[in-house]
Amino acid sequence: MASLIETNACDGLLPISVGRAEMAECTAERITSVAPFKGRTRALGTGLKALGLGWPAPGTSQTSKAGSILWTGADQAFLIGADPAGLGASAALTDQSDGWARMRLAGPDAEKVLARLVALDLRTAACPVGEVRRSGLNHMPMVLWRSGEDAFEIFVFRSMAATAVHEMAAAMRAVAARDRFD
């Protein structure tokens, strides 16, 4: 049978590596937005427990073997990797797998690169590993997930992938050029 070919959000744009930072597109995973129905937060918690997860407090994430869940706003979280089938009765589930360009920025200069585009305090004391922020990547709406000491996952609208990569690359080059004069 004929089939439709899949295209990644960052097709042809990534990976890039400049100086002490590199950026790659994350492996495609199922992303489901989860928003508890009225009065169903506890039931949702039970459902998430079966996945080894719980409802994330604002600005946080939880990770288990099944997947991760990231706070993304008031009464809203993104379930990543895991199958949400068991949560349908207690939360509005919406497929978001194709809506986001998901990139991983890593390296000793990662924080410096983001300081060019993100108006947030990302010192590890202010944004420890595992924490999540909703903010702007320059002018682009973003979910930012600190996945490691020197690693961040950046989610931007799929349609903005090219601009995001362009601006990240410019920031990476500027930081790398400075490194040579430090």
Next chain:
Amino acid sequence: MRIAGKGILDRSRTVGFRFDGRDYTGFEGDTLASALLASDVRLMGRSFKYHRPRGVMTTGSEEPNALVTVGQGARQVPNVRATVQEIHAGLEARGQNAWPSLGFDVLELNEVFSPLLGAGFYYKTFMWPKAFWESLYEPLIRRAAGLGALSKQHNDEAYEKAWAFCDLLVIGSGPAGLMAALTAGRAGADVILAEEDHRMGGRLLMETHEVAGKPGADWAEEALQELASLPNVRLMTRTTVTGAYDGGTFGALERVGLHIANPPADLPRECFWRIVARRAVLASGAHERQIAFSNNDRPGIMTAGAARGYLNRWGVAPGHSITLLCNNDDAHRTARDFIAAGVNVEAVLDVRADAKAEGLPLRPGLRIVDTAGRKGLSAIIVADREGKISRIPTDCLAVSGGWNPALHLTCHMNGRPVWREDIAAFVARPGMVPGLAAAGAANGTFSTQGCLREGQEAAILALSELGMSEKAGAVPQAEDGAVNLRAYWEVPKPKHRAWLDFANDVTTKDVRLAAEENFASVEHMKRYTTQGMAPDQGKNSNIGALAILADATGRGIPETGTTTFRPPYVPVTIAAMGAGGQGAGFAPQRLTTTDKAARDRGAPMIEAGLWYRAAYFPRPGEATWREASDREVTMVRERVGVCDVSTLGKIDIQGRDAGRFLDLVYTNTFSTLKPGRVRYGLMLREDGMVMDDGTTACLAENHYLMTTTTAAAGQVMRHLDFVKQAHCPDWDVRAISVTENWAQFAVAGPLARELLNSLAQTPIDAGTFPFLSCGTLRLMGVEARLFRISFSGEIGYEVAVPARYGAALWRDLVSRAESLGGGAYGMEALNILRIEKGFLTHAEIHGRITAFDVGLQGMVSAKKDCIGKGASQRPGLTGPEREQLVGLKPVQPGALIGAGAHLFDQGAEPISANDKGYVTSACWSPTLQSHLALGFLKDGRARIGSSVRLVDHLRKTDTVCEVVSPVFFDPEGGRARG
């Protein structure tokens, strides 16, 4: 002249550079000013108005005179202060505001007319005739006056913006700043130490003071080594903090690549920082003041602190024979330092009769009355108590009228400083900027010991407020002398002009004139004379000018007050503030999954919000956009067309109250919509005007998918969030955008179903999938969503697949459509198709339109309330006085109609008083072979069948049109239901 054994720069590394077309050499660590002075170049600029020769006056960013242009072509930067620009190989600087050269400037002729050019002259003289001001006088004056010029070319260099965060921001790295940074850094606080110079240490680099028994510069070096070893301390040199803003946010300008020879293209020239600090210490030092006297602006006259600064830091004597004019003890150091360095000090004129200065050539009783030397100082003219005139030869006069604390940042939130009589200067009051404390000279404390102590105290206070404990050691021992100043602003009765604002050519006489003409408020005086409006923003002249104004108006200085200190503290290039925003960097680009395919086919893209959408898909032989879009329209009407409509907003709405929620936001009822069905809806703003329209599908019980227009997608999502949170927080409803998740294509035309069925695993038919139904469809293994809706008036479907399949499905749909005699269509054809059908876009629902105006008053349900319903029933929003949506068809079908044209009664003069309406959308209809338009006409629905005059003042057309129904084509709608 470089003095052997003086200075703290490394003389083993010489650097060549060019100034005004000549080659010079200096040492690494030299500024352009210090290197030129070392080469005995005193003339560095021409003044703003009179083109007077000017030399360097300071060592810092406050420099009013030595403004040069650096770089060539598009990369040239005007008004660079020679005191800030570091020399480097390849540096090419030149004087400005002079023609043909700095040394021979014919515009010096302005001097001849100087009696005419005093303050307010332009206002009085060139106001008549009025029209001549902009066309003649101003351009002429601007050509003769001014500072450096812009290249007027696009600069391609990299600039940068960045953010930083800390517990304590220390602004300035003199003794107070270093001590504050050490205290907080040792306590473990995250510290940023920002210094505008390229080398940290502040005045410690320019004085011969000892700190803790060693030269001040050595102590500073040790302190810096300790700070550099602390991981929690960040040292930012070449970084000027330019503004204090809300929430502990500071703006700062960093010179990143301006000092580097052949910098790589990726290295930013400058970076504009936003630094967010929980606490801040302002240790920005102080600016030394001039004293006004006759011809006090010749090259060679500088501040006393600058004169000894050049000697002590750069090993440069700015003259061979130094004289000193001062009103305080601190300035005596200048004479002492030069004498110690073996430079002749000819005379010290101290305005205090009781001044004592052992070992200095103090000349009591002598008063300076004038100076001599055309392109550089050659002598000062003095008078004794009896008025006897004599001449003292000198090529450098060091002047000190006292010091003004650099308190600018403390005033950036509108706080007003207080006057301190003992130092004759304004100082900050605590708390003027929350969390910011001034320390050291910035706080009016001028001794080194006092600065060290206050720096430590400010850090301790900040630490305790942050709940951090400190282990402050003893403050190192340093000089603790008093300034002993006597306020002295001008030498009375100057024979010639006595300059206050060097950068803007403002004299004491100008200020007095302002007072005489009743511009007596300090703010009025400033605007009348332009004092304080030059690049130095009055740093060198504000206090002197207001002292003169106070004298002229008989008030005290504190009563006279200062003008307002506003950011930025130093000039900031627009390139730095707008970094990243050049060209396409202005806004993100949103690209659909079919973007590449469209561009590959040569489709021109048009912007819809941030989105880029194909305008049309040209085929070989089509010479104009009209040929292409006419073909595309006909294709849809007769065969089948495919259009990317992914940019329309899509919002997923779920919950037991979802239907009720839709009833609240839409004017019509949605709670009755059954799964598998779609309904058109209209949404109002709170004020009753139409906000948006679109369709909403019921995907399943309590599960809806709303579509919005492309333009209003963000606005509608925000509106839903607002309604949910503000009006019905208890309802069980959840809404989230899925615009980006789905690629969605319109398939329209008589062959639309045939096209879809060629891909579908299970074919659809008209009976089981009627107009306004929705469901799923399997396309080559992918579950698609299918909606039977039509924006073209033909049999229409919109098919949506997860975005990853968008590019592939588009390719397939377009090639199959082409084999059926159809193909892709773009925005132009989409627009024509919908005008033919009278469908709305935001050209019509532009924000001042009610449901009544567009003829949809019947859609506002009488059975329920909705957002905006009450407001839409206000008087004046319905009735014959409203402009109502109509169709317009020229009586001559070939006559052109342009959107934006206005409507008039036939026979009425086409002026705004007779305006009856306007055209919102217009097109050539290939289907109906006529120009068509939609527009709003007063009482339009009642006028259907009559004629109006349509005048397009912009395109110069005048057409008679028939008023018709807005639905031009297939008014019964049978084609879409087929």
